[in-house]
Amino acid sequence: MSIHHEPIEQRIDWLLELAQRHTAEFRSPEACLAREHYLAKHPTAIVVLKCMDGRINIPIVTGTPPGIIQPFRNLGGMFDLGWPHLGEIMANHIQRMVSSGRKVLIFITYHFSRGSLQRGCAGFGYDTDAALEHTRCIKRQAEKIFGSSHTTVYPIICGFETDEDALLLHGSNDEVLDLSAIPADQTETLERQVAELFADMPEQMRVDLLRLMQGNLQWIEQVRNSSRSLDIEHREWMICLGRGFDFLHTPNLALIIGPYSPDLADPIRKAAGIIEANMQAGRIPDDGFLLLASVPYEEIGMDRARAELKSRFLANFAGEVIRAEFPQLAQRMHSKTAVLSWRSRALKIFEEEHPICDCTENSGLSCSF
Numbered sequence: 165m166s167i168h169h170e171p172i173e174q175r176i177d178w179l180l181e182l183a184q185r186h187t188a189e190f191r192s193p194e195a196c197l198a199r200e201h202y203l204a205k206h207p208t209a210i211v212v213l214k215c216m217d218g219r220i221n222i223p224i225v226t227g228t229p230p231g232i233i234q235p236f237r238n239l240g241g242m243f244d245l246g247w248p249h250l251g252e253i254m255a256n257h258i259q260r261m262v263s264s265g266r267k268v269l270i271f272i273t274y275h276f277s278r279g280s281l282q283r284g285c286a287g288f289g290y291d292t293d294a295a296l297e298h299t300r301c302i303k304r305q306a307e308k309i310f311g312s313s314h315t316t317v318y319p320i321i322c323g324f325e326t327d328e329d330a331l332l333l334h335g336s337n338d339e340v341l342d343l344s345a346i347p348a349d350q351t352e353t354l355e356r357q358v359a360e361l362f363a364d365m366p367e368q369m370r371v372d373l374l375r376l377m378q379g380n381l382q383w384i385e386q387v388r389n390s391s392r393s394l395d396i397e398h399r400e401w402m403i404c405l406g407r408g409f410d411f412l413h414t415p416n417l418a419l420i421i422g423p424y425s426p427d428l429a430d431p432i433r434k435a436a437g438i439i440e441a442n443m444q445a446g447r448i449p450d451d452g453f454l455l456l457a458s459v460p461y462e463e464i465g466m467d468r469a470r471a472e473l474k475s476r477f478l479a480n481f482a483g484e485v486i487r488a489e490f491p492q493l494a495q496r497m498h499s500k501t502a503v504l505s506w507r508s509r510a511l512k513i514f515e516e517e518h519p520i521c522d523c524t525e526n527s528g529l530s531c532s533f
Contacts, residue, residue: 172452186411208372209261215241216420227379238422240287250424335361408504
């Protein structure tokens with residue numbers, strides 16, 4: 165993408181145009197009808213825990229309409245369901261799905277590259293075994309919260325091989341089904357294989373999982389017939405903090421930090437270090453980078469107003485961390501705050517304004533809104 169080498173003002177304008185195109189596509193009549201049709205046939209709710217890496221785009225690689233899959237993204241795909249904010253958001257989402265009569269399938273993902281170790285997950289130091297062990301821990305936590313009988317909520321471990329965008333499903337019997345090893349025209353055995361992998365999975369959920377797998381097989385075939393390059397160079401020029409960044413499914417563009425960990429300063433420092441290294445190595449221009457905070461809301465009024473305050477808090481918090489740890493980099497920081505409507509996926513960027521309050525915690529980090 166040539167956008168990586170443009171001046172920072174042009175990169176920001178390009179980003180805002182990308183968000184607008186995503187919104188227009190999401191709320192078009194065709195997209196709305198596609199979502200309704202899909203849910204009528206495949207009612208299982210899908211939740212995905214994944215890395216911030218833009219290559220990990222489960223809707224695209226499974227042929228699923230936008231807005232069906234609920235993503236949770238964080239640096240390295242590192243989560244702990246004991247984190248208060250993460251646990252609250254996930255539990256509330258799953259409770260809403262179950263209350264509406266839907267069962268829930270949770271994909272707990274890790275990613276790697278067969279072609280190059282350095283195209284793997286930097287968050288785990290390119291150690292796929294460590295990433296896989298982390299997903300096992302999350303699965304145990306999910307079963308602790310939602311039950312191990314899997315009658316309503318079913319967590320599965322899913323690998324993502326980024327060279328071919330292939331899914332690897334880890335079954336309850338410790339076997340792995342690698343979809344890259346199955347020819348697209350030989351899918352007749354999939355149903356039996358899924359039944360063997362997940363013997364206790366409810367029937368409708370199994371049907372809906374099969375559809376995702378078939379979509380992935382078609383995508384793998386398309387990737388193999390294409391001439392896409394495997395871009396291994398890190399050229400991220402954005403730090404995104406919060407939620408609502410589905411329009412940023414682009415490799416090597418942004419470092420996305422979910423607002424889940426009790427220690428947000430640590431991933432912010434790591435992300436800032438990557439941005440600074442990219443500038444020093446000449447992978448991106450050194451004229452600036454973007455810090456974008458976004459918080460979604462579902463209802464107008466109080467919910468939206470609170471989202472705006474949360475977004476401003478996140479931007480100010482991250483800005484203070486970067487100014488304290490990377491003072492020279494902070495001089496090139498362009499900070500923006502936004503809220504996102506879940507219903508329309510419309511991203512609203514707020515202009516700079518005077519803070520509503522200005523308070524300083526004992527840590528010395530400003531929490532002004």
